[in-house]
Amino acid sequence: MSDFLSVDAFRDALHAIGARQYHDLHPFHQLLHGGGLKKGQIQAWALNRFYYQVSIPRKDLTIMARMDDPALRRAWMQRVLDHDGLTQTGALDETKVGGIERWLRLTDGLGLDRDYVRSLDGLLPATRYAVDAYVNFVRDHSLLEAVASSLTELFAPAIHRERIAGFEQNYAFANDSTLSYFRKRLDEAPRDVEFGLNYVLTNARTAEQQQQCLRALRFKTELLWAQLDALHHAYVTPNLIPPGAFVPDDMTPTEYRR
Amino acid sequence: MSDFLSVDAFRDALHAIGARQYHDLHPFHQLLHGGGLKKGQIQAWALNRFYYQVSIPRKDLTIMARMDDPALRRAWMQRVLDHDGLTQTGALDETKVGGIERWLRLTDGLGLDRDYVRSLDGLLPATRYAVDAYVNFVRDHSLLEAVASSLTELFAPAIHRERIAGFEQNYAFANDSTLSYFRKRLDEAPRDVEFGLNYVLTNARTAEQQQQCLRALRFKTELLWAQLDALHHAYVTPNLIPPGAFVPDDMTPTEYRR
Numbered sequence: 001m002s003d004f005l006s007v008d009a010f011r012d013a014l015h016a017i018g019a020r021q022y023h024d025l026h027p028f029h030q031l032l033h034g035g036g037l038k039k040g041q042i043q044a045w046a047l048n049r050f051y052y053q054v055s056i057p058r059k060d061l062t063i064m065a066r067m068d069d070p071a072l073r074r075a076w077m078q079r080v081l082d083h084d085g086l087t088q089t090g091a092l093d094e095t096k097v098g099g100i101e102r103w104l105r106l107t108d109g110l111g112l113d114r115d116y117v118r119s120l121d122g123l124l125p126a127t128r129y130a131v132d133a134y135v136n137f138v139r140d141h142s143l144l145e146a147v148a149s150s151l152t153e154l155f156a157p158a159i160h161r162e163r164i165a166g167f168e169q170n171y172a173f174a175n176d177s178t179l180s181y182f183r184k185r186l187d188e189a190p191r192d193v194e195f196g197l198n199y200v201l202t203n204a205r206t207a208e209q210q211q212q213c214l215r216a217l218r219f220k221t222e223l224l225w226a227q228l229d230a231l232h233h234a235y236v237t238p239n240l241i242p243p244g245a246f247v248p249d250d251m252t253p254t255e256y257r258r
Numbered sequence: 259m260s261d262f263l264s265v266d267a268f269r270d271a272l273h274a275i276g277a278r279q280y281h282d283l284h285p286f287h288q289l290l291h292g293g294g295l296k297k298g299q300i301q302a303w304a305l306n307r308f309y310y311q312v313s314i315p316r317k318d319l320t321i322m323a324r325m326d327d328p329a330l331r332r333a334w335m336q337r338v339l340d341h342d343g344l345t346q347t348g349a350l351d352e353t354k355v356g357g358i359e360r361w362l363r364l365t366d367g368l369g370l371d372r373d374y375v376r377s378l379d380g381l382l383p384a385t386r387y388a389v390d391a392y393v394n395f396v397r398d399h400s401l402l403e404a405v406a407s408s409l410t411e412l413f414a415p416a417i418h419r420e421r422i423a424g425f426e427q428n429y430a431f432a433n434d435s436t437l438s439y440f441r442k443r444l445d446e447a448p449r450d451v452e453f454g455l456n457y458v459l460t461n462a463r464t465a466e467q468q469q470q471c472l473r474a475l476r477f478k479t480e481l482l483w484a485q486l487d488a489l490h491h492a493y494v495t496p497n498l499i500p501p502g503a504f505v506p507d508d509m510t511p512t513e514y515r516r
Binding site for chain 2: 024025026124126128136223226232234236240244
């Protein structure tokens with residue numbers, strides 16, 4: 001059994017998980033940000049990551065459905081609004097456009113058809129499993145663990161800044177429209193994570209609860225990582241696209257023979 | 259909307275899914291059966307596949323919990339008994355030893371510690387997501403779809419025969435003990451699938467139900483495939499082992515640096 005950690009030691013232990021296994025370390029992201037990917041590979045990333053984006057509100061609503069405290073629900077609701085938006089597509093007030101619409105601007109800019117992206121038809125099955133594992137986790141674990149799993153936002157601003165700079169430097173598709181999701185998250189994530197971190201530091205009152213929170217955050221880093229493993233396997237090395245998954249125009253489908 | 263298929267056309271459509279995307283086509287299996295893997299890679303496969311083996315009874319019990327008909331439950335119960343066994347480890351009646359124990363004889367023969375295998379500590383996260391997706395599927399879909407998802411057993415005897423022959427020809431660890439799981443499945447799977455196939459052919463009474471069954475079987479082939487994608491990515495090419503996952507003695511942990 002682990003000892004109960006001081007607040008500072010507990011916070012450090014949460015940060016150490018990011019240092020060890022946040023997905024900015026993944027070779028796929030290093031290729032993506034460093035200009036090492038072809039357009040079709042970036043399309044595959046954006047298409048698969050869309051399923052994560054549309055599932056985040058399902059995840060947050062699942063968490064909220066388990067909260068007894070209206071004040072807590074109100075604080076958490078902002079996340080859902082950030083993703084779903086406060087307005088329809090094409091409305092005049094740009095600040096009210098949600099994260100999912102902003103992500104579709106990225107897939108637009110990459111030349112993907114919106115109906116195809118929304119259909120989820122070309123997803124890697126492994127993307128679906130990893131994302132669904134997140135939604136299921138917050139349903140099946142304690143509220144404290146569900147909140148702790150969101151703390152990858154501690155590490156997100158750095159990767160968003162790196163991504164914006166890398167895209168602007170390396171890719172012709174980078175512009176205000178395609179980068180709008182990441183720029184907006186630079187404002188939102190620090191606000192969200194301050195709330196979540198305070199909640200976890202305050203409500204993990206036993207050594208066991210602290211360990212549960214650390215495992216929950218590690219679980220979350222694993223599912224982000226697993227999504228990139230699947231993309232890397234299918235679209236980079238060894239470039240084996242599973243039967244039925246998206247095939248970019250600049251690649252040929254993998255033929256599997258007995 | 260698809261047309262209603264004759265029994266023969268429906269059966270052919272089910273078989274066509276196996277021809278297109280059953281995991282015998284996956285390069286990892288071709289390496290495994292052809293003698294192309296090192297011991298550590300085979301350990302990684304057996305270790306990860308153990309989670310599938312121990313989860314199959316959870317899947318079958320989830321299906322059974324949804325059956326109204328005791329006769330149907332009795333027929334399905336045999337699957338659980340096949341995996342869990344009718345006796346404790348080390349009992350005299352060898353025929354009563356279950357599939358999970360037989361799988362542990364394989365991991366024994368590969369030099370893996372049983373407690374480590376059972377702990378699930380070294381699993382690839384993607385293995386867990388794919389296997390859990392199967393258990394969740396049979397909980398969340400119709401009983402007909404749950405039964406249809408089991409029909410990969412149509413394609414299993416061929417891969418088991420190929421595996422037994424390939425192991426015997428290529429690997430020193432192949433013997434009666436390590437191969438006992440696969441030999442037993444050669445008897446069990448055809449019996450199971452005959453029941454499941456009859457159930458599906460009889461109970462898919464509309465074109466929509468037939469399409470649901472085809473999607474369920476495709477879903478199942480995808481999750482078998484995704485497990486091999488994850489193994490191939492981590493332990494073959496590009497051989498990037500996710501942080502925290504099993505590292506065979508004959509490999510070094512992957513170092514990830516910012």
